[in-house]
Amino acid sequence: MSDWMPTATLATLELRASMLRAAREYFTATRALEVDTPALGAAGVTDIHLANVEACANGQRRFLHTSPEYAMKRLLAAGCGDIWQACKVYRDGESGRWHNPEFTLIEWYRLGMDHHALMSDVERLLAAMLPPARALDRAERLSYQDAMQLHAGIDALQDPAPVLIARLDTAGIDVPDGLHRDRDACLDLIMATLVGPRLGLERLCFVYDYPASQAALARLRGPVASRFEAYWDGIELANGFHELAAPAEQRARIENDARERARRGLPPMPADERFLAALEHGLPECSGVALGFDRLVMCASGARHIDEVLAFPFARA
Incomplete structure (x- = not known):
């Protein structure tokens, strides 16, 4: 195939368009305002699990956003109410079957919802977006602790790192030396290799109440964080939170x-002081979620590689 050609078929591009149109109709019907925030910002994400793509504009260091979350929360603090957007986001070092350095997120926030109510909202959105041939039955819901016990035989809230490493060794999974003292990294590896691929094989599956140490931007309830992920066909599609609103904790x-x-030894990242100022002003009670749109199109179309649902992936951009 010539290098200038798109990697997605016309039928897949039409499916993408129809699914995005259905999302827009759903959010319009449920009274969420469509917003548009900058992709290029002064602050990069500080999360150690994400790598920023840097840029230079007007002679100043800038970062392409890994998510529109901080900017959208500034709008929430300004009184915008329920909001959503579909946008391109950028993460360095992410390439492969399920990853492209540039990809599309659908991200939205609902006021007055906790993460359980937002899971139902995700389920309704997918029902509206998916073609009839890929309609989903009622979703399964598992706590993180139950999912890890069911599919890996571990207690994710109690077992120490040596027990987690022994479980990985038993499964024939190599554990890098750097992970031996990092319990959360071991849990992530177990989720990625032993648990995640078994989730959502018959219907959509929500995994909720992650360990408090993996809260990211979610609020805490004792040993767990009010966070969920959605899986379909063994693939993580969405990550959602009952949002942390406390500026000092953030x-x-x-x-x-x-x-x-x-x-x-990772590069330092400046804190987003405008985001923190918005929290100081006051973030309303809300929950938010980011949905990987390209991965959803993969599941809807039966594609086996993300390149199949993109017009021009990284290698042809």
Whole structure:
């Protein structure tokens, strides 16, 4: 095939368009305002699990966003109410069957909802977007602890790192030396290799209440975070939170990220002070979720590689 040609077929591009149109109709019907926030910002994400794509504009260092989350929360604090957008986001070092460095997220926020109510909203959106041939039955819901016990035989909230490593060894999975003292990294590896591929094989599956140590931007309830992920066909499609609204706690998490980045030799990232100022002003009670649109199109079309649902992936951009 000539290098200038798209990697997605016309039928797949038409499916993408119809699914995006259905999403827009769903959000219009449920009174969520469509917004448009900058892809290029002054602050990069501090999360150690995400790598920023840097740029230079007007002689100034800038970052392409990994998610529109911070900017959308500034709009929430300004009183915009329920909001959503579909946008391109950028993550360095992510290429493969399920990853392209540039991809499409659908992200939205609902006021007055917790993460359980937002799971139902995700389910309704997918029902509206999917073609009849891929209609889904009622979703399964498992706590993170139950999912890990069911599919890996571990207690994700109690078992120490040596037990997790032994479970990985039993499954024939190589554990890098750097992970031996990182319990959360071991849990992530177990989820990626032993648990995630078994989720959502017959119907959509929500995994909720992650360990508090994996809260990201979710609020905490004792040993767990009010966070969920959605899986279909063994693929993670969405990540959602009952959003943390406490500015002091959010700043503490960003500062902890900075210390961990330094410990790991990762480049320092400036904190997004405008986002933190918005939290100081007051973020309303809300939940939010980011849905990987390209992966959803893969599941809907039966594609086996993300290139099959993109007009021009990274290698042809």
